[in-house]
Amino acid sequence: MRPVDPARQAERVQQILNAALECFREKGFHGAAMSVICRKAGMSPGHVYHYFRSKEDLIEAIIEEDIRRSEERMTTLLGGEDTYQALNDAMSCLWEKLDEGLKGALEGEIMAEATRNPRIAKIVRDREQRFRTMLGDLLKAAQARGSIDPEPDPYGFATLLVELVSALKIADDAGTGIDREQVVEAMRFMLRRCLAPRERQVASRADTP
Amino acid sequence: MRPVDPARQAERVQQILNAALECFREKGFHGAAMSVICRKAGMSPGHVYHYFRSKEDLIEAIIEEDIRRSEERMTTLLGGEDTYQALNDAMSCLWEKLDEGLKGALEGEIMAEATRNPRIAKIVRDREQRFRTMLGDLLKAAQARGSIDPEPDPYGFATLLVELVSALKIADDAGTGIDREQVVEAMRFMLRRCLAPRERQVASRADTP
Amino acid sequence: MRPVDPARQAERVQQILNAALECFREKGFHGAAMSVICRKAGMSPGHVYHYFRSKEDLIEAIIEEDIRRSEERMTTLLGGEDTYQALNDAMSCLWEKLDEGLKGALEGEIMAEATRNPRIAKIVRDREQRFRTMLGDLLKAAQARGSIDPEPDPYGFATLLVELVSALKIADDAGTGIDREQVVEAMRFMLRRCLAPRERQVASRADTP
Amino acid sequence: MRPVDPARQAERVQQILNAALECFREKGFHGAAMSVICRKAGMSPGHVYHYFRSKEDLIEAIIEEDIRRSEERMTTLLGGEDTYQALNDAMSCLWEKLDEGLKGALEGEIMAEATRNPRIAKIVRDREQRFRTMLGDLLKAAQARGSIDPEPDPYGFATLLVELVSALKIADDAGTGIDREQVVEAMRFMLRRCLAPRERQVASRADTP
DNA sequence: TATGAATGAGACTTCATTCAT
DNA sequence: AATGAATGAAGTCTCATTCAT
Numbered sequence: 001m002r003p004v005d006p007a008r009q010a011e012r013v014q015q016i017l018n019a020a021l022e023c024f025r026e027k028g029f030h031g032a033a034m035s036v037i038c039r040k041a042g043m044s045p046g047h048v049y050h051y052f053r054s055k056e057d058l059i060e061a062i063i064e065e066d067i068r069r070s071e072e073r074m075t076t077l078l079g080g081e082d083t084y085q086a087l088n089d090a091m092s093c094l095w096e097k098l099d100e101g102l103k104g105a106l107e108g109e110i111m112a113e114a115t116r117n118p119r120i121a122k123i124v125r126d127r128e129q130r131f132r133t134m135l136g137d138l139l140k141a142a143q144a145r146g147s148i149d150p151e152p153d154p155y156g157f158a159t160l161l162v163e164l165v166s167a168l169k170i171a172d173d174a175g176t177g178i179d180r181e182q183v184v185e186a187m188r189f190m191l192r193r194c195l196a197p198r199e200r201q202v203a204s205r206a207d208t209p
Numbered sequence: 210m211r212p213v214d215p216a217r218q219a220e221r222v223q224q225i226l227n228a229a230l231e232c233f234r235e236k237g238f239h240g241a242a243m244s245v246i247c248r249k250a251g252m253s254p255g256h257v258y259h260y261f262r263s264k265e266d267l268i269e270a271i272i273e274e275d276i277r278r279s280e281e282r283m284t285t286l287l288g289g290e291d292t293y294q295a296l297n298d299a300m301s302c303l304w305e306k307l308d309e310g311l312k313g314a315l316e317g318e319i320m321a322e323a324t325r326n327p328r329i330a331k332i333v334r335d336r337e338q339r340f341r342t343m344l345g346d347l348l349k350a351a352q353a354r355g356s357i358d359p360e361p362d363p364y365g366f367a368t369l370l371v372e373l374v375s376a377l378k379i380a381d382d383a384g385t386g387i388d389r390e391q392v393v394e395a396m397r398f399m400l401r402r403c404l405a406p407r408e409r410q411v412a413s414r415a416d417t418p
Numbered sequence: 419m420r421p422v423d424p425a426r427q428a429e430r431v432q433q434i435l436n437a438a439l440e441c442f443r444e445k446g447f448h449g450a451a452m453s454v455i456c457r458k459a460g461m462s463p464g465h466v467y468h469y470f471r472s473k474e475d476l477i478e479a480i481i482e483e484d485i486r487r488s489e490e491r492m493t494t495l496l497g498g499e500d501t502y503q504a505l506n507d508a509m510s511c512l513w514e515k516l517d518e519g520l521k522g523a524l525e526g527e528i529m530a531e532a533t534r535n536p537r538i539a540k541i542v543r544d545r546e547q548r549f550r551t552m553l554g555d556l557l558k559a560a561q562a563r564g565s566i567d568p569e570p571d572p573y574g575f576a577t578l579l580v581e582l583v584s585a586l587k588i589a590d591d592a593g594t595g596i597d598r599e600q601v602v603e604a605m606r607f608m609l610r611r612c613l614a615p616r617e618r619q620v621a622s623r624a625d626t627p
Numbered sequence: 628m629r630p631v632d633p634a635r636q637a638e639r640v641q642q643i644l645n646a647a648l649e650c651f652r653e654k655g656f657h658g659a660a661m662s663v664i665c666r667k668a669g670m671s672p673g674h675v676y677h678y679f680r681s682k683e684d685l686i687e688a689i690i691e692e693d694i695r696r697s698e699e700r701m702t703t704l705l706g707g708e709d710t711y712q713a714l715n716d717a718m719s720c721l722w723e724k725l726d727e728g729l730k731g732a733l734e735g736e737i738m739a740e741a742t743r744n745p746r747i748a749k750i751v752r753d754r755e756q757r758f759r760t761m762l763g764d765l766l767k768a769a770q771a772r773g774s775i776d777p778e779p780d781p782y783g784f785a786t787l788l789v790e791l792v793s794a795l796k797i798a799d800d801a802g803t804g805i806d807r808e809q810v811v812e813a814m815r816f817m818l819r820r821c822l823a824p825r826e827r828q829v830a831s832r833a834d835t836p
Numbered sequence: 837t838a839t840g841a842a843t844g845a846g847a848c849t850t851c852a853t854t855c856a857t
Numbered sequence: 858a859a860t861g862a863a864t865g866a867a868g869t870c871t872c873a874t875t876c877a878t
Contacts, residue, residue, distance in 0.1 A: 045871090105324035111380070115382060129386055152395065153398070167379075168372055173324060174330070176338065252860090255853095255862095259858075461864090526736060526797075527739040529735035570813065570817075577806070581791065581795055588735075588797075589793070592741040592742055601786055607821065672875090673876085674839070
């Protein structure tokens, strides 16, 4: 009777998040009506508002959940010893991984929202900086190990990579007719020229089939 | 009755576009109310709707105007003979130029809108492809001239550059704390490694002041 | 075409105020739904909100209109030279006049609202102080003229009178079974004892039929 | 199963009433949410609704509790032999006593509610009549004893006093800037002129310190 | 007795757009 | 060409109350 069942609570929260994500994907943050989200979550508005105080809170939760997943993905993909190889491997599944995260459309809206909503702004700023730092640290360590070229500024280059990937996702999702294969090739070329450890500068051409 | 005065018409349209741009900048597409745009344009809603059938039309017009300006900018910046030098020079005024176009927030919203609105989608697709083609053609010609490295696929690399620049704008505007100097350095490094003509691969370091 | 027709505007505003007053009377401030007020005013919500930015604004307008009318009534009733006589005459039409103003129920809600809503609080405070001052000035002048007893503090007594009248209205309207005749008699007695000019202290008994 | 423990029940009811009173004071009847009252009472909504069938019931209980306390206060204050003296003494602690009862704001809401809600109406009517009768009886007896002036109609004057006191409370609480000292003086003056027993009509000035 | 999850009607308000002049 | 009055659907959120355990 009395015991607050945390499992049930978590389940409800997940139901709501799933419904919200689906709606946001289809209609965008402002196009998705709370009433529809509630219906899709199989709950009454009152109940949904018991778990999330406002639509904004829901949006924030969605973003934060995506951040968590993205971090995991990044750590898994680039965690190995041979960072250059890892980056190259990551290119192989670039689009596959991009499809897993939030839709590019939402990314666009999130960035727009960040311009005007301080709470979203903080979340986004933290996210971007964490990503840049994570990747930057990784590149720096790789340089120390000699597993990538020591010349580029690791943090500057990390920023470039993070933003580039984000842009590709958005552009692809917006249906701008990105040629995925072509882009992967270009990325590979760029990585080789910028990061390949000296001894692999020539051999590395073998990476590009 | 009264003779149609095309000059007057064009003036009215510009008034509306200016007002709309200002509002969109401040509040975003969906945050900007038509009533406010009308007031700022110094016109009644009825009159504004005489020139634009809907808010969507207005948005489209704004986007198309921005495309025109961006094209001009790109042609001007990268038009010269020495494409590698031009790219490097462009880096010097990268942020300045980015501040001129539509706000990053709007870019984000446009991309999101493109996912759901076919007419916006078409405009955006055309824009992106035109930019990629323009820059790709430019790079290809430069390769032919020997003014940049002949190895990279000009169109793939063009896509990368276009999207990267777009992403930087969005991220910067969203207040993610981009270090503009650091990014410019990284871009320069990347350009040198990827595009610098062979004979300048070493000397090129002088480009980076 | 163009000319903003102020007459029409004023008419619309009056329509809304009338509808609102009627609804507030029936249901109270918070019990009256804007949608009903709109319907009763024969206007769409959007239009009503064109004239009043919020329900609160509407409430304020209603209160302020009532204040204006009450002031007129007070000036008319007590304006004459023989203030004591005027007060006595006012007693004859006390209930009739009270029925003209806002309903007692609304008075109650206004006072409650004033406790929590600063804007209403200001309106109410100004109103009460103006009434007290008006009546106080009047009594003071009457004392100087010798047309009422010089002893009582005119402003303290004015406060008493103002509040007493307000209380009677509220209590009567709340259906507490006030005996109107009896109360008028008591008021007359009180006025005679407290305000009758010395020479009339005895003769005045003739006022009480 | 479990034996009903009436003491425990009464305790629970008191908890609820205390919480409700506190909330009503702060937010008014309609501004106070049941959920907040429940939280403040340390009980679940389900449990609270076990003791009170509705918010209205709770309001009624609060009013009735206040009536009981007010009666006690009145009896205590005015119970003595020398009624005129007692009334004068009551003036000394008028505001202090007023602060003890329900807040003026609530009085306002109660009266408004009485206009529309028959059950509240009955409670309020009974209360007012009981107060008037109590005070009226008291004055009548005092007249018989010669401890106040025999002329005024005891019930009419009682009505006046009861309503006046109620109005002062409401007006004071609504922040209308009542000058408490000034009002007490005016009340004293009024009482002396209207109720002081003949022999004290002159001497009575000593009552006003 | 006691919990807290769950409901759902309904409140206020906004805003793109159309209409009458 | 130009106005601004007018519409009304739809949006977010609240809250008294009930239900299942």
